[in-house]
Amino acid sequence: MSHTLDGPARGARQAQKQKTRQALLDAALRLLEEQSLSSLGLREVTRAVGVAPTAFYRHFRDTADLGVALVEEALGSLHTTLVATLAATGDGEERIAAAVDLIAAYVRVYPAHARFIAREQHGGVKRVREAIGAQLTLFAEEVAAQFAKEPEAAGWSEDDLLMLARMYVDHMVMTASALLETDDEGPVTDTARRQLRLVSLGRLHWLDAPVRGN
Amino acid sequence: MSHTLDGPARGARQAQKQKTRQALLDAALRLLEEQSLSSLGLREVTRAVGVAPTAFYRHFRDTADLGVALVEEALGSLHTTLVATLAATGDGEERIAAAVDLIAAYVRVYPAHARFIAREQHGGVKRVREAIGAQLTLFAEEVAAQFAKEPEAAGWSEDDLLMLARMYVDHMVMTASALLETDDEGPVTDTARRQLRLVSLGRLHWLDAPVRGN
DNA sequence: CCATGCAGTTAACAACTGTTCTCCCAGTTT
């Protein structure tokens, strides 16, 4: 290593390696549209790419390892986008529309990634489940942190803010998988918006009638 | 057939058949705790039961067929229980507690069934996905029908009631899978209750500020 | 009481799986 750079490639040799690695990830993602990760075979992936089965080991220990890499690819870049969207919009109807549009656009552009996350969130491979869970928890914490900066959060406990944020995040995943199962996204986004409106309405009156025994 | 009865057994011969069939379902459910249906092998199941692989075909066409049967076993009996719970409780905090207790009890008594539903709801086997989706839609319609009978639903459109009901149903599934991943159900049920409280609060003020463009 | 139906068995099949070991050769380093 000439200075320990983490960029996409250092020299033509490593460039080719990352190229095959990406080809493996792409092929796996395509195969996973019609099956679960726990039934995805290593040979199946290499065959789709056109490399020898043993080449797989140069990049991943097993298919679970590949799954974890796919989680990063699917959700890694979404953090900044989500936080930016929340920061750019105020509270209320405007933000609801922006959030639903964001998730709808994501599903439209990266349907295979969205399907993978929805499927493997509760899937049969523990390490991948944990990786997704960690990412979603991170999302919730980021959303809660954004909420905390706003005037509407006055009087809210940190725990309640996190509860609210998780509700939003989980609802986004729910909406994404609903979008994947329809060919007319109109009714789905419409319902999603109304549901978010319901939660927002509850948020506004959260402090009205405090509940005892909490 | 001596009168076309659909009961559990008609004679000792069919009784034994249903016994093996149930053994296959039980073994499959146990194996599915650590993998997805799309990777469940027919031989794997028969081996666990202790019968020949070919015996499988006497009961199911393939593992997808077995999966559909598992959906019925997991959710079939829950309809009456859920509706009864809703009918027995009024609106508000009491109902929230009852609903959360119901789902918590279900996960405690039938963890494997709950895991199966959560996992295969978005799993790799289309027919099973559709079977679960149909059941959940049915749940939502039943909950909406119950809501419609109550005074709090005055002024609500049928569509909005269904939207609200789906929110509750989806939240229950969400809560179930959260319960499966923890060993201390306290915090999870606590969060679930607060989230339902949020939705209930939103429900109360739904008609306060009507939204244009709907 | 005998003939039929059918749940379950046994055997064999071609195809597929993950993993190991050995080898090759182009890109990199010295």
Next chain:
DNA sequence: AAACTGGGAGAACAGTTGTTAACTGCATGG
């Protein structure tokens, strides 16, 4: 220019898979 490194190929391994075929024996209906 020579030595080295490591991504990838090739072949072989012991197991596994779903599915077919022909069978056996017992409960059942006529």
